[in-house]
Amino acid sequence: MVDFKTVEVETDLLILGGGMAACGAAVEAAYWAKKHGLKVTLVDKAAMDRSGAVAMGLSAINQYVGLRDGQNTVKDYVDYVRNDLMGITREDLVANIARHVDSTVHLFEKWGLPIWKDEQGAYVHEGRWQLMINGESYKVVVAEAAKNALGKENIYERVFIVGPIMDGDRCAGAYGFSVRENTFYVFKAKAVLTAMGGAVHVFKPRSSGEGQGRAWYPPWNAGASAYFTLKSGAEMTCQEVRFIPVRFKDAYGPVGAWFLLFKSRATNALGENYMETRKPELDNWAPYGHVKPVPANLRNYLGMLDVMEGKGPIYMRTEEAIQKIATSSGDEKAAKKKLKELEAEAWEDFLDMTISQAILWAATNVSPDEKSSEIAAAEPYFIGSHSGASGAWVSGPEDLAPKDYFWGYENMSTVRGLFCAGDASGASSHKFSSGSHAEGRIAAKAAIRFIVKENPAAAQLDAAKVEALKAETYRPLTLFDQTKGATTQPDVNPNYIRPKMFQMRLQKLMDEYAGGVTSQFTTSEPLLKKGLELLAFLKEDAAKLGAADLHELMRAWENVHRMYQAEAHVRAIMFREETRWPGYYFRSDKPKMDEQNWHCFVNCRLNPTTSEWEMFKRPIIHVFPKAGA
Amino acid sequence: MSPTDPQPTCPHCGEVLLRLTLPEETSWGGEEALACFNDSCPYFVRGWQWMESQFGAKASYRYRVDPASGRAMPLAVWSRSALRDRIVDQGADGGREPDIESGGDGS
Numbered sequence: 001m002v003d004f005k006t007v008e009v010e011t012d013l014l015i016l017g018g019g020m021a022a023c024g025a026a027v028e029a030a031y032w033a034k035k036h037g038l039k040v041t042l043v044d045k046a047a048m049d050r051s052g053a054v055a056m057g058l059s060a061i062n063q064y065v066g067l068r069d070g071q072n073t074v075k076d077y078v079d080y081v082r083n084d085l086m087g088i089t090r091e092d093l094v095a096n097i098a099r100h101v102d103s104t105v106h107l108f109e110k111w112g113l114p115i116w117k118d119e120q121g122a123y124v125h126e127g128r129w130q131l132m133i134n135g136e137s138y139k140v141v142v143a144e145a146a147k148n149a150l151g152k153e154n155i156y157e158r159v160f161i162v163g164p165i166m167d168g169d170r171c172a173g174a175y176g177f178s179v180r181e182n183t184f185y186v187f188k189a190k191a192v193l194t195a196m197g198g199a200v201h202v203f204k205p206r207s208s209g210e211g212q213g214r215a216w217y218p219p220w221n222a223g224a225s226a227y228f229t230l231k232s233g234a235e236m237t238c239q240e241v242r243f244i245p246v247r248f249k250d251a252y253g254p255v256g257a258w259f260l261l262f263k264s265r266a267t268n269a270l271g272e273n274y275m276e277t278r279k280p281e282l283d284n285w286a287p288y289g290h291v292k293p294v295p296a297n298l299r300n301y302l303g304m305l306d307v308m309e310g311k312g313p314i315y316m317r318t319e320e321a322i323q324k325i326a327t328s329s330g331d332e333k334a335a336k337k338k339l340k341e342l343e344a345e346a347w348e349d350f351l352d353m354t355i356s357q358a359i360l361w362a363a364t365n366v367s368p369d370e371k372s373s374e375i376a377a378a379e380p381y382f383i384g385s386h387s388g389a390s391g392a393w394v395s396g397p398e399d400l401a402p403k404d405y406f407w408g409y410e411n412m413s414t415v416r417g418l419f420c421a422g423d424a425s426g427a428s429s430h431k432f433s434s435g436s437h438a439e440g441r442i443a444a445k446a447a448i449r450f451i452v453k454e455n456p457a458a459a460q461l462d463a464a465k466v467e468a469l470k471a472e473t474y475r476p477l478t479l480f481d482q483t484k485g486a487t488t489q490p491d492v493n494p495n496y497i498r499p500k501m502f503q504m505r506l507q508k509l510m511d512e513y514a515g516g517v518t519s520q521f522t523t524s525e526p527l528l529k530k531g532l533e534l535l536a537f538l539k540e541d542a543a544k545l546g547a548a549d550l551h552e553l554m555r556a557w558e559n560v561h562r563m564y565q566a567e568a569h570v571r572a573i574m575f576r577e578e579t580r581w582p583g584y585y586f587r588s589d590k591p592k593m594d595e596q597n598w599h600c601f602v603n604c605r606l607n608p609t610t611s612e613w614e615m616f617k618r619p620i621i622h623v624f625p626k627a628g629a
Numbered sequence: 630m631s632p633t634d635p636q637p638t639c640p641h642c643g644e645v646l647l648r649l650t651l652p653e654e655t656s657w658g659g660e661e662a663l664a665c666f667n668d669s670c671p672y673f674v675r676g677w678q679w680m681e682s683q684f685g686a687k688a689s690y691r692y693r694v695d696p697a698s699g700r701a702m703p704l705a706v707w708s709r710s711a712l713r714d715r716i717v718d719q720g721a722d723g724g725r726e727p728d729i730e731s732g733g734d735g736s
Contacts, residue, residue, distance in 0.1 A: 071700050080656070118672075118690055118703040119679050125702055127656035132705055134684055259652055275653065293658020328710035338708065341687045 004182045004474060006466060009156075010458060011041035013447050014189035016161050016174055016228070018044025019052020020139075020433045021195035021385075021422025023146035024104065024440025025447075029193075030149035032448040041187065042150055045160040045179065045196075045554065046220065048143040052197060053218050053385075053423075054433050056355060057136040059257065060126050061115070062432035064105050065098050072128070074098045075624045080129070081430045083291040085389055086580050087599055088238065091623040092396035092405055093428035096442060097435045104438040105131070111145045113138060126256075129430075142437065159185055160554045161196065161224060162473050164232040164418070165459060166608070171232050171418035172459030175469045179554050184470045190456045191417045191447045195440055198390070198423035199223035199382040199565045203516040204507035206379060207250050214252045214356045222558035223382065223565035225391070225424035230564050233608040234413040235393040237426040237601050237618070239565075240572035242380035243388035244521065244584050246300055248316065249376040253357025255316060264321035266303070266375060268311040278302035285582070285593060296387045300377055300583030307376075308520055315372035322369040343369050379517050380584070382565055384426045385436045388584075390569070391426025393603055393618075394419075397442075402621045409450045411443035414605075417456060419443045427601060476556040480546035496546025499555035505541070506563055509534040514570050515585040524589040528574040535567050567613075568604060575615040576602045639665035639692050641672035646694060649715040665692040666716065668709050676703075 013033065015025045022042060029040045044051050065072050077098040082089050109115050116124035116132040123131045147155060158180045165173035165188065173188040198221050205212055213219045229236060247253060258264040267273055275294075282289030285298055303314055326339040347358055347368075360366075366373060384391035395401065397410040411419050421443040422436035431439055471478075476496070483495035491498050497505075510516055513531030515523035523531075542560050547553040578594040579587045601618040637646045644667040651657035665673065676689030690703035691712075706712060 066702075069700065069702075070698065071695070071702060114684060116680070116684055116686065116705070119675060122701075122703055124690055124705045126705060128658075128660065129656050132686075134686075256655070259655065291658075292660065293653065293656055325708045325710055328708065342707070344687075 006184045008186045010188045012038040012190045013040045014192045015042040017195035018048040021436040021440035023142045024437035025444035026146035027149040028441035029444035043156045047157045054139040061131045061434050063435040084295045086288045090427035092401040096397045101435050101438040113141045167459040170416040190451045193419040194424045195422045196224035197221035202562045203379040204511035223561035226565040227561040229392040230606045232415045234415045235605045237393040237603045238389035239568040241389035249374040251357040251360040253354045265317045268306045274302045274306045297581040297583030313374045316375045318368040385423045385431045389429045392420040394425045409446040419447045476545040476547035503559045522586045642670040663694045
């Protein structure tokens with residue numbers, strides 16, 4: 001067995017993750033840390049230039065409020081988010097991000113991100129909150145600023161964080177391993193900021209086999225934030241609030257541009273538009289069914305009703321949209337020219353963001369001007385920065401948060417010294433890329449303030465404890481190495497389970513029992529209980545994960561992280577005895593929304609001492625008066 | 630222009646602004662706006678070249694106003710016909726069809 005060396009790093013603020021929230025945290029932390037002579041360290045399991053959800057690029061910035069031009073107010077944004085999440089949101093957190101996100105976007109522009117503007121310098125909008133960008137290199141631009149702020153010597157790339165290091169009730173660091181070298185890492189810190197993304201591939205994806213791993217939401221986000229915060233004993237929120245996007249089927253290409261720019265329709269196999277034919281269903285979800293825009297999950301649900309009734313496939317009528325635009329362009333020559341331009345735009349929309357969709361079109365001989373493409377609801381994601389809401393329960397800002405929502409430092413979890421941003425923090429939906437970056441900045445500034453005010457002592461870790469963590473981390477490698485000779489097929493061995501096989505078990509049980517694609521997103525208490533039973537077996541099997549090399553070791557731990565996210569999710573769905581987001585999941589045994597009993601947060605905590613789950617309600621306290629909904 | 634002007638007009642070409650509903654599927658969610666649909670509006674015409682030269686985009690923008698606040702912002706369009714099907718107020722010119730010229734949009 002290889003000898004793994006141990007490297008201990010002492011720092012003041014430890015930032016975990018390398019995506020948008022972590023990059024925001026880096027630039028802000030570096031600024032305040034310098035003033036106080038503090039050290040900031042960042043750890044990314046990948047390379048920052050292209051890590052996280054924005055790796056491939058984006059065509060739009062999805063959160064810009066426009067405060068300086070008076071386009072919208074903070075309250076406008078809070079109303080929008082509250083309605084889209086069917087009433088379940090932390091208004092103080094959403095407002096805090098909304099009042100800072102514009103400055104983050106202005107920073108992006110300063111750093112070199114091309115944001116579309118007219119000749120007078122006004123931003124060109126794709127939607128009320130969305131700006132158009134040339135964003136193929138969006139992440140590269142943002143990462144560069146973060147790297148320059150921190151300095152290379154303070155950044156550890158290709159290091160996978162396994163879990164937290166605790167000093168009593170305080171989070172005092174993290175441990176992990178290099179995915180390239182035989183090195184175990186122990187990071188000791190005065191405060192930790194976790195921004196390691198959400199989770200996908202917890203459920204069986206539509207795209208299987210070689211098709212699995214389509215990026216959008218990225219497959220490399222495996223629940224590291226959720227695991228870290230759960231294992232530290234932090235309170236979690238909205239673990240039931242997954243997100244299901246409607247996308248171009250199997251390659252997950254975004255549909256927004258088609259609706260807006262190409263004026264496309266989505267129709268079922270009978271040529272009907274479910275947004276029109278199913279409109280009366282929205283009355284059953286009042287008051288949220290009556291707001292504009294229609295909440296994302298309800299839009300999903302209307303389409304799902306068609307599919308469940310056998311009226312699929314649902315098609316995005318790309319050919320109709322393109323032909324309509326082209327033929328209005330004038331004579332045949334002009335129409336042909338316009339057609340080519342539109343076709344190029346259609347491809348480029350994907351090439352900027354989801355290359356897989358362009359590849360799928362190319363591989364199946366799809367010309368969007370000639371042939372419709374199928375759209376479908378994708379498998380569930382855990383993405384609190386988008387239209388999901390799952391994450392840790394964090395303090396709000398002192399000036400906005402009611403006293404029940406404030407405990408000293410904004411974005412600090414219920415664990416002292418553990419801060420959360422982006423997908424790691426919950427109940428603050430619709431941050432997207434820019435809002436996550438802004439939240440990273442907010443959390444980092446608060447974390448530095450925590451360090452300066454509280455001045456916690458460095459954690460004392462004895463050598464035995466370090467060795468125990470190291471052994472636990474590398475156990476899959478050791479087990480595989482010791483027992484691989486027992487069979488001739490490395491994937492089939494009674495002594496271990498490979499990460500790929502483990503993942504398949506997890507995805508199957510979640511799909512079948514917790515409302516995945518093949519269950520038409522429907523579940524019930526009996527199904528959820530069965531799911532928990534199978535998760536208990538899976539947890540036993542997790543102790544027998546086997547990994548052939550460092551890369552597979554990373555996969556092993558990623559799937560352990562997913563498993564914990566899965567359990568939090570199942571327990572939260574079961575605890576909330578209603579259906580509130582029918583387009584995300586539907587409880588057949590509790591099919592209606594129950595505002596009287598369930599207009600509240602469902603929170604939970606995994607007790608680190610007893611390993612027991614605690615499930616409970618927290619009240620929703622409105623910071624802003626509701627706008628007519 | 631003021632949101633209370635009886636016939637709000639485009640500051641670039643003087644044409645009456647038309648009322649439209651923005652697409653339901655977007656975050657505007659069916660919100661109403663006022664926009665200039667004059668294809669000869671210099672702001673719209675110049676926009677094609679501006680967007681191509683600055684951003685490599687074959688698009689332009691219409692002058693658009695939020696009727697509630699009176700705030701203006703450019704509304705991205707990919708063709709002269711874009712959003713015409715969403716006009717609800719035909720205005721003085723009856724919400725005329727796009728000018729048909731050879732060379733198509735902006736060229």
